[in-house]
Every structure is written in C-alpha cells, then in structure tokens.
Amino acid sequence: MTRLIDVAxxxxxxxxxPYELTLDVIFKDRFWYEQALRENLINPVLISxxxxxxxxxxxxxxxxxxxxxxxATIRRPMVSGAIGETDVYGAQQHAPLLAxxxxxx
Amino acid sequence: MSTLxxxxxxxxxxxxxxxxxxxxxxxxxxxxPDVIAVDAGSSDPGPYYLGAxxxxxxxxxxxxxxxxxxxxxxxxxxxxxxxxxxxxGARPHLDWTVQIIREIAHEEGLKGRLxxxxxxxxxxxxxxxxxxxxxVVLPPGEPAMPAxxxxxxxxxxxxxxEPLIAALQAGADVxxxxxxxxxxxxAAVPILRGYPRGLALHMxxxxxxxxxxxIPGSGSDCMMGTLDEVGFVLETMNSxxxxxxxxxxxxxxxxxxxxxHLPGPGGALNLRMAGFEQIDAVRVRVTGSVxxxxxxxxxxxxxxxIVGYRTVSIAGVRxxxxxxxxxxxxxxxxxxxxxxxxxxxxxxxxxxxRVYGRDGVMGALEPERxxxxxxxxxxxxxxxxxxxxxxxxxxxxxxxxxxxxxxxxVSTAGNxxxxxxxxxxxxxxxxxxxxxxxxxxxxxxxAFPFHMSNLEDSA
Numbered sequence: 125m126t127r128l129i130d131v132a133x134x135x136x137x138x139x140x141x142p143y144e145l146t147l148d149v150i151f152k153d154r155f156w157y158e159q160a161l162r163e164n165l166i167n168p169v170l171i172s173x174x175x176x177x178x179x180x181x182x183x184x185x186x187x188x189x190x191x192x193x194x195x196a197t198i199r200r201p202m203v204s205g206a207i208g209e210t211d212v213y214g215a216q217q218h219a220p221l222l223a224x225x226x227x228x229x
Numbered sequence: 230m231s232t233l234x235x236x237x238x239x240x241x242x243x244x245x246x247x248x249x250x251x252x253x254x255x256x257x258x259x260x261x262p263d264v265i266a267v268d269a270g271s272s273d274p275g276p277y278y279l280g281a282x283x284x285x286x287x288x289x290x291x292x293x294x295x296x297x298x299x300x301x302x303x304x305x306x307x308x309x310x311x312x313x314x315x316x317x318g319a320r321p322h323l324d325w326t327v328q329i330i331r332e333i334a335h336e337e338g339l340k341g342r343l344x345x346x347x348x349x350x351x352x353x354x355x356x357x358x359x360x361x362x363x364x365v366v367l368p369p370g371e372p373a374m375p376a377x378x379x380x381x382x383x384x385x386x387x388x389x390x391e392p393l394i395a396a397l398q399a400g401a402d403v404x405x406x407x408x409x410x411x412x413x414x415x416a417a418v419p420i421l422r423g424y425p426r427g428l429a430l431h432m433x434x435x436x437x438x439x440x441x442x443x444i445p446g447s448g449s450d451c452m453m454g455t456l457d458e459v460g461f462v463l464e465t466m467n468s469x470x471x472x473x474x475x476x477x478x479x480x481x482x483x484x485x486x487x488x489x490h491l492p493g494p495g496g497a498l499n500l501r502m503a504g505f506e507q508i509d510a511v512r513v514r515v516t517g518s519v520x521x522x523x524x525x526x527x528x529x530x531x532x533x534x535i536v537g538y539r540t541v542s543i544a545g546v547r548x549x550x551x552x553x554x555x556x557x558x559x560x561x562x563x564x565x566x567x568x569x570x571x572x573x574x575x576x577x578x579x580x581x582x583r584v585y586g587r588d589g590v591m592g593a594l595e596p597e598r599x600x601x602x603x604x605x606x607x608x609x610x611x612x613x614x615x616x617x618x619x620x621x622x623x624x625x626x627x628x629x630x631x632x633x634x635x636x637x638x639v640s641t642a643g644n645x646x647x648x649x650x651x652x653x654x655x656x657x658x659x660x661x662x663x664x665x666x667x668x669x670x671x672x673x674x675x676a677f678p679f680h681m682s683n684l685e686d687s688a
Binding site: 133134138139140141142143144146148150174175176177183184186188190191192193195197199201203204205206207208209210211212213216217219220 | 273274275474481483489504536583588591594612659660665
C-alpha cells in the first residue's frame with residue numbers, strides 16, 4: 125500500500141470562481157498518475173464521502189495527462205465570501221485527500 | 230511558413246503590487262520585450278473589495294511596480310498594459326490606478342498616450358438584458374434577479390482583448406483597463422499583430438500569474454513568454470527558477486474546473502491538442518492551443534452588494550469540560566442571546582460561532598468534526614442590518630459565553646481567554662457577490678470604449 129502523499133507532488137484546493145471548489149492531485153510521475161487512473165482512485169463516490177456532500181454536488185473529475193494530474197470539482201457549500209464563509213480563497217480544503225492510499229488491492 | 234518574427238511579452242509579477250526582483254526585471258528587459266503587461270486583479274479576495282471600491286493591494290507597492298514598468302516601457306517605446314486595475318477593476322479602482330500612473334509620469338517626466346478603459350456596467354441596460362434573456366446564468370449559480378442588479382454597489386464585466394486592441398490601434402502607449410479576463414492584457418498586442426488567438430490567450434493565461442508556473446513557483450517574480458505562429462516558449466527571468474512541463478501544465482489546472490476547456494470572453498480555449506515540450510533545462514514550449522469562438526459573444530459580470538455589518542470577538546478555551554460540551558454551550562448561548570433580543574431573531578441578525586480546532590477551516594465539509602483537541606479558538610461573529618445591532622449581538626453573546634454555567638464547571642471565574650482588550654472588533658460593512666453571470670454583447674470593442682489622454686496631463 126502506498127500513501128498518496130508519498131507519490132503526489134501537489135495536493136491542493138482552490139476556488140474555481142465563487143461557486144466552485146476544485147481539488148488537484150498532481151503525481152510525481154506518469155507511473156503513479158496511471159496507477160491512480162487504473163484504480164479509479166479519485167471518483168465521485170469518494171469525493172462525496174470525504175467532503176460530506178451529495179454526489180450531485182461533485183461537478184466533475186478530470187484527468188489531465190500533461191501535468192500527471194487528476195482534478196475533482198465540487199459545488200461550494202456557499203458562494204465565496206457569503207455570511208458564514210470559512211475559507212474565502214478555498215485554499216485549505218485539501219486535507220481530507222491527504223490520507224488516501226494506492227495499491228490497496 | 231512563419232512570416233512573423235517571435236514576439237516577447239514580459240510579465241513582471243502575478244498581481245500588480247506583489248513586487249519582483251529588480252535583477253529579474255532587468256534580465257527581462259535585456260531580452261528586448263515587445264510588450265510589458267500585468268494583471269492587477271482577482272476576485273479571489275472575495276466580494277468586499279469590489280463592493281467597497283477598495284484595492285486589496287497596497288498603494289505604495291503598486292506604485293513601486295508601476296514605476297519600473299512605465300519608465301522601461303516609455304524609454305523603449307513599447308506598450309505597457311495593466312488589466313483589472315486596482316484589484317477589482319471597478320471605477321474607483323481604475324481611478325486609483327490612473328492617479329498613481331499620473332503621479333509617476335509627473336515624477337519621472339514621462340510622456341505618451343494613455344488609454345483608460347472602464348468596464349463598469351450601468352444598471353438600466355442590464356435590467357433590459359435580464360428581461361430580454363441576454364443576461365444568463367453561469368452554472369452552478371442561480372439565475373439573476375432584478376434586485377441583484379439594483380442593490381449592487383459596483384458591477385463590472387471581464388472584458389476581452391478587443392477593447393484593448395482598439396486602444397492600441399488608436400495609438401495608446403499605456404493601456405489601463407478595468408476588470409479584464411486575465412489573459413487579455415498579455416494577448417492583446419500579439420493578436421493585434423496577427424499571431425494566433427488561441428496561442429496568444431493560452432500564453433496570457435500562464436503569464437498572468439508570472440513565475441507561479443515555474444519551480445520553485447513565485448507570484449513575485451518575472452516570466453517571459455515568446456510567441457511565434459506555431460507555439461510559445463516560457464522562461465523565468467531568475468536563474469533560481471525553471472519552467473518544467475509539469476510546472477507549466479500544472480498551472481493550466483489552477484483555479485479551473487476543466488483544464489481542457491477554458492471559457493473566456495467570446496469563446497473558449499481548447500487544450501485537447503495542446504503539447505508541452507521541455508526544450509532545454511529551463512524552458513518549455515507549448516503548441517496546439519486553439520481558440521473556439523462561441524455562438525454569440527459573452528462577457529462575465531461580477532458585482533457585489535452590502536449584506537450587513539459585522540462585529541467579531543476572538544477568544545480561546547482550555548477547559549476540558551467546556552470543550553467536551555461545546556455544542557450544548559453554543560446552543561445555550563444562542564438561545565440566551567435571542568431570548569434577550571427577540572426582535573433580531575427574525576432573519577435580521579446572524580450569530581455565528583466559529584470553532585477553530587474543530588471545524589473552523591472546513592465548516593460543513595469537515596470530515597473529522599468529532600475529534601476534539603485540548604484547546605479551541607472561538608470567533609463570535611454577528612452580522613446584522615446595522616453596526617449597532619451587530620455590536621449588541623456580539624457583545625451580548627460574548628458576555629453570555631464568558632459566564633455561561635454548564636454541568637461540571639469548576640473554572641467559575643470565566644470560560645473564555647481573550648487575547649485583546651477591547652475584545653470586540655467592528656469590521657464594518659459586509660459585502661456579498663450579487664452577480665456572477667454572463668452577458669451577451671454585440672460588439673465587444675464598442676461596448677467598452679477607451680478614453681485617451683496624455684500621460685503628462687494633470688489629473
């Protein structure tokens with residue numbers, strides 16, 4: 125079993141406009157990027173569970189080969205900066221991804 | 230066959246006012262750039278700055294960066310472009326930036342033609358556009374309502390390169406624009422001179438964050454883009470940083486939900502066929518980026534309005550019993566506050582308890598809410614229709630929580646540790662985004678006309 129944090133160079137979150145939060149995992153090399161795709165590591169069910177949001181609010185998951193990256197985008201719980209906001213830039217919402225592992229099979 | 234010589238665009242810094250090393254800027258000038266351009270803004274810092282008409286960047290820092298850019302641009306006779314002036318790009322932000330430019334021109338004896346391009350939208354035509362179906366929703370947002378337009382303090386459009394090109398064609402040496410689609414200021418001169426729009430915009434998309442797309446990334450260092458008719462090359466102006474395929478491609482992901490399809494004014498960048506190639510140890514070449522015009526030309530609108538007034542109080546808690554019963558205590562305090570001020574309960578006042586150490590950062594998204602630490606930070610926040618009401622709610626919640634009785638309490642002198650006296654802070658007006666929608670425009674250059682003057686004219 126391999127920890128995601130050992131094979132990823134970037135695990136981050138950020139607003140994509142005021143309505144969306146986008147999560148990026150950039151792998152250190154092509155091997156682990158492809159391994160994550162083979163395992164379907166980042167998928168709507170997982171993101172829904174990790175972030176306690178309905179699956180319909182997981183707006184998309186995109187693999188971007190030029191960067192060895194997989195991205196998931198969710199609907200923000202509230203529009204950026206609305207009353208009750210906790211993270212205006214959305215830059216500290218990545219932590220639930222840190223505990224993921226690959227090669228569990 | 231290529232007939233146009235390569236064109237060089239220098240991006241000194243990710244946001245005007247974030248600074249850059251002078252050595253990097255001079256290294257950029259030594260490569261004889263054809264354009265110096267900078268993105269001065271973002272909606273990232275939230276609705277306050279747009280709504281209040283205030284810059285999130287510092288005036289002295291902005292003036293410092295602009296001085297280098299304007300002096301170099303005028304000495305070399307190359308255009309200088311500034312987009313999203315003053316951070317949010319509304320009229321007060323634009324005026325603030327123009328004032329700084331005029332001060333520099335006066336101090337440095339600069340001469341030349343200055344084009345100023347407001348991107349503010351009047352409310353009456355927007356109401357008409359809403360009625361006619363030309364102001365449309367941007368999913369996953371909600372459709373706009375007339376009140377969203379009426380109550381906004383500032384409404385801006387993210388303009389494309391067309392209004393900038395019109396100003397350059399009229400002879401502008403310096404172009405300063407209100408809210409812009411970030412790549413526009415970098416792409417305008419290349420597109421005007423006949424380089425492919427898709428490549429120019431994709432290069433601009435990377436240059437707008439300057440050296441963030443390098444390793445180690447920095448928002449306060451210079452990046453050069455060199456464009457030909459087939460592709461573009463990115464390189465940093467600081468030998469401590471390099472561009473790699475990963476650093477450049479990774480930046481394409483940044484703040485975007487789909488890196489293959491990047492919508493902007495008038496269409497979208499399609500990167501399905503884009504190639505990223507490491508041409509030497511420090512430079513990356515990008516090819517294959519294509520711009521696909523949309524049916525109808527749309528610009529993105531941004532607006533903000535006042536939603537109330539805020540007061541906050543910051544405190545810490547160290548009692549294990551208090552921490553174990555935090556939810557019950559907060560609920561008890563809330564009940565006590567609105568028992569005393571029932572008139573504020575019916576939606577006119579928000580009382581928010583932020584519990585750092587539990588879910589202060591992630592709120593509803595926090596998966597580990599139940600794991601309580603040995604100390605908690607609490608922010609008591611009130612947002613109400615007036616500052617006085619917010620002060621009252623915050624103050625009453627703070628004093629109630631300080632002395633709130635709970636089962637097993639032994640620290641009877643007070644429940645909260647306050648780092649500050651006074652303990653409460655008036656944060657003033659609170660703004661919310663009121664529009665983030667698309668507007669159809671017939672002629673993007675005519676919709677956002679420039680105003681030409683001389684740099685040396687007094688304000």
